[in-house]
Amino acid sequence: MKKISLSIFIFYIFFFLLSFKAIASNCEFQMADMNWPSATLMANVDKFILEEGYDCKIELVPGATTATFITMNEKGKPHVAPELWTNAIAGLLHKALEEGRLFSAIKGPITELGEGWWITPHTLKNYPEFKTVLDILERPDLFPAKEDKSKGAFIGCPAGWGCQLANQSLFIAFEMEKKGWVLVDPGSQAGLDGSMSKAAERGDNWFGYYWSPTSLIGKYNMKLMDFGVPFAGSKNWDDCIAKGPEGCIEPKPSAWTESIVQTVVTSEIKEMTEVMNYFGKRIFPGSIMNSMLVYMEENQSQGADGAIEFLEKYPEIWINWITLEAAKKIKKAL
Amino acid sequence: MLEFFEEFPEMSRGDLRDFKKVIDSAFRSFSRTYGESIENFFDPVLWFLIWFEKLLLNTPWPIIILVVAGLCYLGARSWKLSIGSLLTFALIGYLGMWEDTMSTMALISVATILCIAIGIPLGVWMARSDRVQALVMPILDVMQTIPIFVYLLPVLMLLGIGKVPGLIAVCVYAMPPIVRLTNLGIRLVDKGVLEAADAFGADKKQKLLGVQIPLALPNIFAGINQTIMMALAMVVIASMIGVRGLGIPVLQAIQNQYLALGLMNGLAIVALAIIFDRVLQGYGKRLQKDREVKKNG
Numbered sequence: 001m002k003k004i005s006l007s008i009f010i011f012y013i014f015f016f017l018l019s020f021k022a023i024a025s026n027c028e029f030q031m032a033d034m035n036w037p038s039a040t041l042m043a044n045v046d047k048f049i050l051e052e053g054y055d056c057k058i059e060l061v062p063g064a065t066t067a068t069f070i071t072m073n074e075k076g077k078p079h080v081a082p083e084l085w086t087n088a089i090a091g092l093l094h095k096a097l098e099e100g101r102l103f104s105a106i107k108g109p110i111t112e113l114g115e116g117w118w119i120t121p122h123t124l125k126n127y128p129e130f131k132t133v134l135d136i137l138e139r140p141d142l143f144p145a146k147e148d149k150s151k152g153a154f155i156g157c158p159a160g161w162g163c164q165l166a167n168q169s170l171f172i173a174f175e176m177e178k179k180g181w182v183l184v185d186p187g188s189q190a191g192l193d194g195s196m197s198k199a200a201e202r203g204d205n206w207f208g209y210y211w212s213p214t215s216l217i218g219k220y221n222m223k224l225m226d227f228g229v230p231f232a233g234s235k236n237w238d239d240c241i242a243k244g245p246e247g248c249i250e251p252k253p254s255a256w257t258e259s260i261v262q263t264v265v266t267s268e269i270k271e272m273t274e275v276m277n278y279f280g281k282r283i284f285p286g287s288i289m290n291s292m293l294v295y296m297e298e299n300q301s302q303g304a305d306g307a308i309e310f311l312e313k314y315p316e317i318w319i320n321w322i323t324l325e326a327a328k329k330i331k332k333a334l
Numbered sequence: 335m336l337e338f339f340e341e342f343p344e345m346s347r348g349d350l351r352d353f354k355k356v357i358d359s360a361f362r363s364f365s366r367t368y369g370e371s372i373e374n375f376f377d378p379v380l381w382f383l384i385w386f387e388k389l390l391l392n393t394p395w396p397i398i399i400l401v402v403a404g405l406c407y408l409g410a411r412s413w414k415l416s417i418g419s420l421l422t423f424a425l426i427g428y429l430g431m432w433e434d435t436m437s438t439m440a441l442i443s444v445a446t447i448l449c450i451a452i453g454i455p456l457g458v459w460m461a462r463s464d465r466v467q468a469l470v471m472p473i474l475d476v477m478q479t480i481p482i483f484v485y486l487l488p489v490l491m492l493l494g495i496g497k498v499p500g501l502i503a504v505c506v507y508a509m510p511p512i513v514r515l516t517n518l519g520i521r522l523v524d525k526g527v528l529e530a531a532d533a534f535g536a537d538k539k540q541k542l543l544g545v546q547i548p549l550a551l552p553n554i555f556a557g558i559n560q561t562i563m564m565a566l567a568m569v570v571i572a573s574m575i576g577v578r579g580l581g582i583p584v585l586q587a588i589q590n591q592y593l594a595l596g597l598m599n600g601l602a603i604v605a606l607a608i609i610f611d612r613v614l615q616g617y618g619k620r621l622q623k624d625r626e627v628k629k630n631g
Contacts, residue, residue: 146380146494146495146496147380147384147496147497148384158585159573159582159583159585159586159589160585160586160587160588160589160590161589164586184495184576185576185578185582186495186575186576187495187573187574187575187576187577187581187582187585188574188575188585190483190486190487190490190574190575191490191495191574191575191576194487194490194491194494194495194575195490195494195495195576197491198365198369198490198491198492198493198494199494201362201365201366201369201491202365202366202369202370298355299351300351300354
């Protein structure tokens with residue numbers, strides 16, 4: 001019995017010391033380190049800048065979109081999700097923002113991001129008349145399908161992914177079958193990646209679905225094509241295109257829906273003006289993010305190494321995010 | 335000195351990275367130089383696969399069902415099995431899985447035939463030479479245990495997505511049992527029987543075809559059974575690299591937790607496996623029975 005009370009006593013002391021420490025630094029919080037490369041790079045850049053430039057203390061905790069959002073919303077921890085793709089959790093996030101539990105520190109921390117239809121860069125060079133997706137659709141002969149050379153192959157989204165349904169709908173909406181195309185299901189991300197890198201390495205033409213920021217897009221300098229038609233409204237997208245051919249009979253041609261990415265913070269962080277100012281200015285240009293992802297893949301490096309490489313290589317970008325005083329401290333730390 | 339024992343003396347991080355890079359870039363340049371010719375080499379296989387799939391898909395369904403039932407009867411001489419397969423295929427069609435099932439059947443038939451055509455001769459060769467056995471055994475172990483995407487990624491870079499990489503994936507995984515069991519079956523044939531064959535003046539070929547293979551039949555057919563089962567188990571993996579068929583809806587079901595869709599397509603794969611296997615096993619049993627009748631008579 002005595003032993004137990006002693007250990008409880010020690011526990012209390014620890015707890016006391018711990019809480020004391022938390023008070024000592026008024027900028028101490030947790031950030032989600034999401035399980036894909038661009039987000040982990042961003043989290044590590046934030047950690048370095050905030051720790052070295054603003055004397056914060058930051059703990060990175062592993063995360064994934066839905067799980068992180070739920071714990072942030074319910075438990076207030078982790079305090080920051082640097083790169084949250086909010087399309088999938090739009091309804092829930094809207095509610096949390098309205099209730100004032102979460103706040104958006106910046107919309108679009110990376111430019112030029114999103115999903116869409118891409119082609120290989122040499123194809124665009126050889127056929128400069130390709131201005132939009134509509135121009136490509138007239139030339140299925142340039143993208144012969146493996147199993148039926150008379151048809152053009154459009155590489156869609158792997159079976160079971162949300163984007164598979166949207167691609168199927170757009171395939172119908174643009175009347176691609178009539179124009180001589182087949183929709184190829186790559187089956188998995190490995191299949192999709194393999195088909196794209198094979199074409200890019202070999203100099204073949206490739207036309208298909210992908211998204212950015214990703215190392216493959218950066219590595220092969222893939223070109224995102226304009227759809228040549230405007231976004232035909234969220235009603236058409238959400239109630240029809242996104243439901244696939246079985247849920248939607250007459251899809252209208254449309255550009256891909258905008259992917260919304262935000263840095264989301266809890267109310268605790270909102271009080272920290274300096275930190276919020278930093279997040280509000282922190283925008284990665286898409287091309288630089290892609291080239292960083294290529295660097296990380298080629299060197300098989302982790303987020304922390306990537307962050308230092310970024311800070312060393314692109315000071316002209318992050319210098320605009322922070323105060324002069326912080327910039328001096330960070331340059332010293334590098 | 336103590337440090338040497340505490341920390342494994344590993345390669346430095348930079349060297350390790352360069353080592354990996356060299357392998358990757360070597361493969362890349364190989365794929366750039368020879369990729370197209372390797373692809374062309376496999377083209378006949380691809381054409382045959384496409385032709386066979388189209389044949390199955392374009393033939394009216396009643397004919398396919400009747401042909402399958404007929405093959406069941408020819409193979410196994412069992413009315414029960416014929417009627418069972420007839421009902422199974424009717425149900426598969428009724429539940430809307432006909433086209434996927436035909437695609438899968440095309441791939442699996444070709445894969446099984448290919449595995450048997452390569453596997454049995456290889457097994458025989460292994461049984462005759464200890465050196466070949468020592469060489470092939472580790473390769474079979476690798477084929478059965480190496481994680482599939484480890485070799486599929488290079489195959490994808492070389493051949494792209496589609497039927498041929500799918501066929502390769504299925505065969506790499508499904509071939510080892512038939513090779514192993516053919517080898518084992520022939521090695522287990524009683525020495526006394528072989529001596530008797532020698533005494534009758536049988537040459538090597540007569541011994542193989544007349545004595546060893548017939549006596550090894552139970553083992554060989556156990557191998558064929560395993561090969562078929564493993565080939566069908568690989569249908570889903572093949573779909574992960576763009577092969578149409580029953581695997582695609584299974585993948586869809588797994589991603590989205592559609593229990594019914596997954597179960598239906600999964601069971602269709604099982605049904606195909608059972609029909610394929612029973613027909614070949616029935617055929618195998620008849621072969622052995624014929625032999626026994628001859629022996630007794």
